[in-house]
Amino acid sequence: MPRARVVPLSAPPSSYTAAVERYLTGAGIAKSSARIYRISLTTWGWMLAGEPPPTGPARRGAKPPVRELSRAQGDRLVAAPRLDRV
Secondary structure: OOOOOOOOOOOOOOEHHHHHHHHHHHOOOOHHHHHHHHHHHHHHHHHHOOOOOOOHHHHOOOOOOOOEEEEEEOOEEEEOOOHHHO
């Protein structure tokens, strides 16, 4: 079984979207699988922002809200709090 390519974290990704792209780039999976994972992980972008993801035709090509990743907790990154809710 092929192993995933390791992408060194020289600097933390600036946003959730950048983190998703970095993860998918280093995952070593087929483009078709990366597409499915991207759809699922993009849906989480709306949930991180506290907004419902678009449904139906509005979902195709929709861009999630930009969320900065502010800090690491152990081996995971945590989204920064929304400024409009602080």
